[in-house]
Amino acid sequence: MTKEPVAVVGIGQTRHVAARRDVSIAGLVREAARRALDDAELTWADVDAVVIGKAPDFFEGVMMPELYLADALGAVGKPMLRVHTAGSVGGSTALVAAGLVAARVHGTVLTLAFEKQSESNAMWGLSLPIPFQQPLLAGAGGFFAPHVRAYMRRSGAPDTVGSLVAYKDRRNALKNPYAHLHEHDITLEKVQASPMLWDPIRYSETCPSSDGACAMILTDRAGAARAPRPPAWMHGGAMRSEPTLFAGKDAVSPQAGKDCAADVYRQAGIADPRRDIDAVEMYVPFSWYEPMWLENLGFAAEGEGWKLTESGVTELDGDLPVNMSGGVLSTNPIGASGMIRFAEAALQVRGLAGEHQVDGARRVLGHAYGGGSQFFSMWLVGSRPPDS
Amino acid sequence: MPEVLKAPLTVEFPFTRSLGPVQSAFLTGLRERVVLGVRTRDGRTLVPPVEYDPVTAEEIRDLVQVAATGTVTTWAWNHAPRRGQPLGAPFAWALIRLDGADTALLHAVDAPGPDAVHTGMRVRVRWAEERTGAITDIACFEPYDGDDPAEPAGHSGEFSNFENFEDPVTGIVAPARLDYTYSPGRAQSAYISALSEHRNVGERCPTCRKVYVPPRGACPTCGVATLEQVEVGPRGTVTTFCIVNIKAAHTANLDIDVPYVYAHIALDGADLALHGRIGGIPYDQVRMGLRVEPVWTEGARFPDHYRPTGEADADYDTYRELL
Numbered sequence: 076m077t078k079e080p081v082a083v084v085g086i087g088q089t090r091h092v093a094a095r096r097d098v099s100i101a102g103l104v105r106e107a108a109r110r111a112l113d114d115a116e117l118t119w120a121d122v123d124a125v126v127i128g129k130a131p132d133f134f135e136g137v138m139m140p141e142l143y144l145a146d147a148l149g150a151v152g153k154p155m156l157r158v159h160t161a162g163s164v165g166g167s168t169a170l171v172a173a174g175l176v177a178a179r180v181h182g183t184v185l186t187l188a189f190e191k192q193s194e195s196n197a198m199w200g201l202s203l204p205i206p207f208q209q210p211l212l213a214g215a216g217g218f219f220a221p222h223v224r225a226y227m228r229r230s231g232a233p234d235t236v237g238s239l240v241a242y243k244d245r246r247n248a249l250k251n252p253y254a255h256l257h258e259h260d261i262t263l264e265k266v267q268a269s270p271m272l273w274d275p276i277r278y279s280e281t282c283p284s285s286d287g288a289c290a291m292i293l294t295d296r297a298g299a300a301r302a303p304r305p306p307a308w309m310h311g312g313a314m315r316s317e318p319t320l321f322a323g324k325d326a327v328s329p330q331a332g333k334d335c336a337a338d339v340y341r342q343a344g345i346a347d348p349r350r351d352i353d354a355v356e357m358y359v360p361f362s363w364y365e366p367m368w369l370e371n372l373g374f375a376a377e378g379e380g381w382k383l384t385e386s387g388v389t390e391l392d393g394d395l396p397v398n399m400s401g402g403v404l405s406t407n408p409i410g411a412s413g414m415i416r417f418a419e420a421a422l423q424v425r426g427l428a429g430e431h432q433v434d435g436a437r438r439v440l441g442h443a444y445g446g447g448s449q450f451f452s453m454w455l456v457g458s459r460p461p462d463s
Numbered sequence: 464m465p466e467v468l469k470a471p472l473t474v475e476f477p478f479t480r481s482l483g484p485v486q487s488a489f490l491t492g493l494r495e496r497v498v499l500g501v502r503t504r505d506g507r508t509l510v511p512p513v514e515y516d517p518v519t520a521e522e523i524r525d526l527v528q529v530a531a532t533g534t535v536t537t538w539a540w541n542h543a544p545r546r547g548q549p550l551g552a553p554f555a556w557a558l559i560r561l562d563g564a565d566t567a568l569l570h571a572v573d574a575p576g577p578d579a580v581h582t583g584m585r586v587r588v589r590w591a592e593e594r595t596g597a598i599t600d601i602a603c604f605e606p607y608d609g610d611d612p613a614e615p616a617g618h619s620g621e622f623s624n625f626e627n628f629e630d631p632v633t634g635i636v637a638p639a640r641l642d643y644t645y646s647p648g649r650a651q652s653a654y655i656s657a658l659s660e661h662r663n664v665g666e667r668c669p670t671c672r673k674v675y676v677p678p679r680g681a682c683p684t685c686g687v688a689t690l691e692q693v694e695v696g697p698r699g700t701v702t703t704f705c706i707v708n709i710k711a712a713h714t715a716n717l718d719i720d721v722p723y724v725y726a727h728i729a730l731d732g733a734d735l736a737l738h739g740r741i742g743g744i745p746y747d748q749v750r751m752g753l754r755v756e757p758v759w760t761e762g763a764r765f766p767d768h769y770r771p772t773g774e775a776d777a778d779y780d781t782y783r784e785l786l
Contacts, residue, residue: 096634099483101514105522119520136478136639146513149520194479198711206470207647207655209738209765213707213725220705221727225786228703228751228779274706274722318683322673322734323784 078177080460082299082306083421085115085292091255091406094193095286100140101147104189107288108148111185115292116303119149122292123181128158128168128188129410130445133200135191148185160314162358162445164188165289165413166452170312172293173454177309182295189288190408197284197409213273216281216361218447220273222326223363227275229327232366232381234275238266239384240362241280241404247391248401250430255285255406280362280404287408289415296460307421310438310461311342312454319447326448332371335451339440340373343455344462348373348440352455354396354423354433356416357442360403365389369397372442372453391431399423399431413443417454424458468652475640482633485514488526491631493600496590500564502527510564529563531588532607536560536567540577547640549603555580559604571603579606596632650680650689661759663696663730673734695732699769700777701753702727702736702785706746724749728769729785736785743770752776 087110089095095103104127112118125148132138141157148155158168165188172186198215213220227234242263248254249261269279299306315335317324336348345351357368369380374395383389389397398404400419403412420441422428433439437458444451482490485501489512492499500510502525503518516523538557544550549571557580558567573589574580587607594600647655650666654677657664665676666689673682674693681688704726710719724746727736741749742758754774757766 094481096481097483099481099486099514102483105515133474133476136476136637146515146517146520149515151517151520191481194481195476199476203474204472206472206645207468207651207764213705214709214711217705217707217711217725221703221725224705224751225703229783229786270708271706272709273725274708276705320735321683322671322675323684326786 079179079295080299081173081176081309082294082296082302083291083309083418083425083456084294084299084302084304084306085111085113085117085290086418086422086427087111087114087290088253088415088418089287089289090253091285091287091408093255093283093285095191096193100135100137100189100191100194101144103191103286104144104187104288104290105147107189107290108185108187111187111290111292114304115294117183117292122149122153122183122185124154124156124175124184125150126156126158126168126172126175126184126186128160128164128414130161130164130190130197131159131200133195134197134409135194148187154181160316160445160450160452162360162409163413163443163450163452164445165411165415166417166441166443166454167314167413167450169291169293169414169417170314170452170454172291173309173312176293176295179295183298184293185290186293186414187288187290188411188414190410191286192284192408193286216273216276219361220276223275223361226327226363226367230366230378230381233385235267236366236381236384237275237280237362238263238277240359240365240389241266241277243390244359244362244398244402244404245279247399247431248405250391251400251405252429253406254401255283255287256401276361276363282360282403282407283405285406285408287406287411289411289418291414291418291421304427305425305458307424307456307458308460310344310455310457311339312452313338313342314450314452316450319449327367328371328377329448329451332368332444332448332451333373335453336372339453339455343438343457345438345455349375349395352395352438352440353436354399354420355440355442356398356400356402356419357440358403358413358416358444359398360407362404365397368442372440391433396433399428399433401431413445413452416443417441420454421456424456426458466652467646467649468655469644469646472643472645473640474643475638477636477638480635480637482635483514484524485512485526487631487633488512490596490598490600490635492528493598494594494596494632496531496594498529498531498561498588499526500529501525507565508563509566510561511568527563529561531561532609533559533561533564533586533604535572535580535582535584535586537582538572538580540580549599554603557586557604559586570601573603573605597635648680650678653692654678655764658764661697661757662694663733664692664694665733667691667693674732675735676730676733676737693732696730696757698754698756698772699728699730699733700782701741701749701751701755702729702782703751704741704749706749722746726769727786728755729782734785739766740768741770742768750776752779752782
């Protein structure tokens with residue numbers, strides 16, 4: 076028996092900001108869920124199950140928030156699941172929800188991911204004073220910056236590439252009303268003059284800390300037929316994991332990321348991702364991860380990813396636009412960031428991305444990773460139903 | 464085999480909560496010695512209030528006042544109160560349905576002993592002297608044998624004063640604290656014990672032969688126990704690094720002058736790099752491949768930093784697999 080095709084018929088986001096002091100966590104998730112239902116022209120009663128995700132509980136200090144959020148998400152009397160995969164959680168949450176539809180367990184599923192970073196401090200949550208362990212010597216960027224240096228050494232990329240990514244993503248964010256950072260006076264010179272925090276990573280090449288939520292309504296073929304607006308169709312989806320640290324780990328281009336992408340492409344019938352995929356929303360928390368992931372995801376040969384960035388291929392009007400929404404560099408409610416990538420990919424193939432729409436986007440990849448490059452989740456969505 | 468180490472670990476943080484309109488009214492009410500609930504469309508009154516109807520998922524904003532008296536619906540005796548609980552002496556945890564409410568609120572009942580508590584007993588709020596807009600504004604409940612309120616279930620359903628509260632509570636601090644006894648386990652205990660003699664002792668995987676320092680007691684890729692001890696270092700190679708220019712809260716670098724170099728160092732004989740600070744060389748002269756050795760300070764468990772050995776830099780191909 077073949078799988079049920081999965082369609083995205085509703086998408087909702089909050090306007091992401093540094094601190095949403097006007098709403099509780101329940102109020103925040105409700106806003107995104109309500110917008111997704113409105114997009115799909117559905118009511119709470121039309122939803123069969125709810126699948127939510129967020130980053131670790133320490134990040135807000137609400138233990139098992141899914142219990143308290145059942146009312147706000149209309150989940151009372153329905154199955155409710157929570158997914159945990161660190162920063163990639165928004166992507167894997169969507170994939171767990173999609174699996175329920177594909178397996179015909181449920182017809183219509185609400186999936187949602189969120190983070191209210193203003194209620195805690197993620198750096199604290201990642202830096203618990205474990206006895207006998209060597210204390211952490213650098214902040215979040217200090218974990219990633221040595222890997223960026225390793226990439227630069229390996230690829231020979233000029234040291235300006237990171238600033239090009241940040242300049243592009245921050246300009247793209249100006250076209251996205253939901254993005255957190257709207258730096259209207261951004262210039263390349265300003266990015267390049269911003270303080271060097273963890274050399275080679277500059278301040279303007281890092282992601283912000285955001286409050287926000289993102290929701291999607293996933294449904295089956297019958298649900299898609301009733302949808303008021305064009306659906307996005309899932310053509311492939313996969314998750315992979317590997318340890319954060321192990322002998323032989325390639326932190327620049329992790330094997331789990333390559334395997335995850337290969338699985339998605341196989342499902343979707345993608346022979347050459349560079350040719351067959353129209354745009355990408357990828358998880359880039361520090362600007363240099365754009366060229367690194369371009370290689371890891373097979374859009375460029377090893378050591379060549381930076382050339383796509385440098386030559387403008389990944390610009391909004393380029394041949395392979397990357398992070399049309401402004402990406403994680405412009406909006407980072409950690410738990411939601413992966414789902415925002417998946418949702419923005421779906422918006423593109425639905426033709427509903429507004430000012431940051433890529434003309435004629437038919438197949439778009441959504442990508443998330445987390446936990447020190449430990450977890451990967453990706454999906455490929457298309458404007459037409461998958462071949463059955 | 465050395466003793467397995469143990470130490471206390473306390474994890475605590477003052478989380479903040481934005482309350483949203485309903486909890487804001489509820490906690491502001493407590494500060495003003497008023498208990499507010501919400502009324503659902505089907506006429507039930509929920510105390511404590513919620514923002515969304517648990518049955519219909521509708522948004523609820525219809526606030527109503529209920530009485531400060533109520534009835535215990537069930538309870539359990541707390542023989543040994545812990546830190547942060549409402550009362551220092553033994554008390555009853557109880558679910559209390561306030562007069563006018565359809566649901567019960569969890570709180571403490573101050574009573575001399577379990578024989579003095581029963582389901583169905585009447586209680587009233589004992590307000591805290593200092594009230595800040597928190598659930599602790601109700602110090603506890605206490606036995607109450609006064610008359611039932613004349614109109615327990617409704618107060619006409621309207622309560623207007625809450626809209627006039629000045630300076631409403633919009634956020635609270637919710638401190639959380641967890642106390643653990645932490646043990647790093649056999650493998651790390653042995654590693655730490657050897658470090659006290661300035662020796663780096665890791666463990667080799669019997670399957671893939673990789674050497675892990677610090678050891679974890681199991682190989683993360685092969686999934687088998689590691690027992691064979693292997694001394695590595697003390698010298699090593701900087702595989703990659705960053706230059707830290709900012710002091711970051713919640714990290715241990717607040718006492719270190721910036722800029723400094725934070726590096727991945729592959730000790731000779733180890734198959735995974737560990738992390739350390741590089742000193743004894745200007746920060747802008749540190750490079751991949753630099754050969755380094757540990758510098759110890761009196762009484763420290765870990766090297767204070769690593770400094771150049773003066774050897775020629777390692778060839779890239781000798782450490783590229785360790786990046």
